[in-house]
Amino acid sequence: MERPLAWRPVTVIAVLLFGVLLALSPGYGYHRDELYFRVLSEHPGWGYVDQPSLTPMLARAGIAVFGDTVTGIRVLPALSIALLVVLVALIARELDGGTAAQVLAAAGTATGVYSLIAGHSLLTLSFDLPLWAAAILFLLRALLREQPRWWLAAGAVIGLATYNKHLIALLVLGLAAGLLIAGPRRLLASPWLWAGALLAVVLALPNLLYQVTNGWPQLSMAAALSEDKGAELRVLFVPMQLILFGPVVSVIGAFGFVRLWRDRRVRALAIAYPVAAALTLISGGRFDYTAGLILLLFAAGCVSAAKAARVRLAGGFLAANAVAGPLIALPLIPVAALAATPVPAINEVARESVGWPQFTTAVSGVRDALPPAERERAVVVTGSYGEHGALAKAGMPRVYSGHNQLWDYGPPPADATVAILVNIGPGGLALFDSCEERTRVDNGAGVENEEQGLPIHLCKGPKQPWSTMWPMWRHFS
Template identity: 80%
Template sequence: MERPLAWRSVTSIAVLLFVILLALSPGYGYHRDELYFRVLSEHPAWGYVDQPPLTPMLARAGIALFGDTVTGIRVFPALSVAILVVLMALIARELDGSRAAQVLAAAGTATGAYTLIAGHSMLTLSFDLPLWAAAILFMLKALLRERPRWWLAAGAVIGLATYNKHLIALLVLGLAAGLLLAGPRRLLASPWLWGGALLAAAIAVPNLLYQVAGDWPQLKMAAALSANKGAEMRLLFVPMQLTLFGPVVSVIAAFGFVRLWRDRRVRALAIAYPVAAALTLISGGRFDYAAGLILLLFAAGCVSAASAGRVRVAAWALAAGAAGSAVIALPLLPVSALAESPVPAINEVARESVGWPQFVAAVEGVRNALPAEERARAVVVTGSYGEHGALAQAGVPRVYSGHNQLWEYGPPPETGTTAILVNIGPGGRDLFGACEERARIDNGAGVGNEEQGLPVYVCRGLDRPWAATWPLWRHFS
């Protein structure tokens, strides 16, 4: 028999989180990924070389419904993590958690650093977390309640999740390994389980067809990311597992692992986390790839804390951790104080959300200094999608980039014989007869992000047509 849901407390936490995130949404400015999604949203497709279509299309919907503003694009992420909070309470209840355990799971999830980052900015993570949580909830219903039809619901969510990120495969592989190693192996013969797998595959078919037609672009993207930052991600993996949602969440999650391990019905999901972690380490993937399973372990740990009468201790510890998470994850510090704090070093999202107006002003200043006739035919080429997105959002015309999906939207017109280059290395500049530095980017806050200190060049005399050189500009990162 299912325990009652602490719906009033859980709903209050979710609504409060949503309101706080929207109130703080204008802080600092767009993150570079949001600027990229804004560009992709103007090119609807079944997929892009670096990601499936769900997040860009939600960016499009947010802009259409709530306005082309930084707050408008952040409504859906804030709503998404509010839903995540409710799902985590439901997971705690499914694990036989009392009302206190459910509230603890909801509050700890809501105040975790990564939850706040995911809710503050539009990232693929913003929607991946609740999709994983929903799939895990339905798996638990199938495993614990002897209701095999829930495998169909889990399959439907897994299929949908492939339109956001393909990382849901880690959850599937982790569960499969867990069932093989710890059982109950009889489930591997369940028609409902295989029906859920087939439903997931059927829903994912258009996404899969895009990958096949494009010669598996996301595999190429994953290989590029691993080659570029794989070693760094492996070094960061263990410490970041302890700090993604805060160290208190990690401690409680450790007890949750023990709880799941002791219950043979759900031991497979306990095994799923180390399997997903190992696959991430081997592939050189980002340290947050298994974040959804950390939250499962945390919810299970909240049930253990409530059963042991440790709710008050856990609640105070989570409250103390919440203060640090808020400062790190949310735009609480003024921009002028950001550079002197540890926040930019810890939170890449905050670091890459500062200085876009100054960046645009510097590039526009160089462009406006050109003679009128030359300015009319000049093009701007950037090295990253964030830079391209910032200029596009500001209405700067004839902007191009070879970064990830943006390469597909080139080459520049052959009339663009004058090029303003930003974040382009010597290889790109050497394609021109002459290049002259005209400005340097200064974000005005001293924050050491990717754009700070970049030179802005004016180049003339492209030695070959743009169509001939454009393949040389393509890069993945």
């Protein structure tokens, strides 16, 4: 018999989480990815060189409905993670978890570090987590119930998820490997499973066609990321698996792995986690690529805790987890004191959300100091999409960048004989007759991020036309 949904406590947790995230949304300011998505949202398309289109289009929707503010762009991420809380509780219920297991799963998810980060800022992760959770929920229903039509629901969500990230392929590959290794292999002959797979492909087809017709830019992007940080990410992979949602979630998740492994009906999903982890390590991918499967293991572990009458013990440890998680993930520490804490080293989102007003003021100061004739011909070229996005949000004209998708929106006009270069290395400076450093960025908080101490150069006399040298400015990271 199907367990009832503990809708009251789960709804309370989800609503409280949404309220907290919304209340704290202005803290520290925009993250660099949000500034980038804001720019991409002004260029609607089926895809971009570094990502599919869903997150930028949701940024566009958030701005249109809630306003072009830091809070406006963060309403949808907060709603998305509130939905994630409900979905993880439903996963626990699907695994035969009663009220206690569902509440543990909901509370642990709501207070996990990565959940809070994803709910606080608009990131691809913000929507990837609930998409994975929905796909896993429907896969569980297909595996556990005598209702194979759930393969169609899973296929529909997987197809939709490709418009946010292609990482949902890790879930598909992990499940396929699990079915081949541990079964039940008879499912591989199910017409419903293959109908779900076909539906996923059909829904993802426009996304795939964009990749084909544009030379598979995401493969180029993935290769660049692996070359740039692959070794570092491999070293960090195992420790980050333990702290993505907090160490308590990981420990409970280990019990969840055992629970899934012992149930032959869902053993394939237990195998999916090590398969996805291995593929991530081999490719040099980010450590959060397995986050969706960690939440599955955690939900299963909450069921084990409840059935073993360890609810109070698990709840106590999750309460401790809930103290550290928000301090790391949310803007609770005053920005003036942030640099004196370990938070900037742990939480990249917090680190890269500090100092944008000071950055734009520094660049504006260099531009405003130019004589009127030079100012009219000046352009600003940045090395990072966050810098480009911050200047665009501030209303600065004639801003360009060679970073990722932004390269396609260049080159600067031919009359641009004066260039303010931000985060551009010696190779870029050498393309001008003269360059001089005019100032350096100080974020005012002493937080060591990408912009802190960044030199701003004023360069004159490009040695070649912009249209000729623009290909040299392109870079992926």
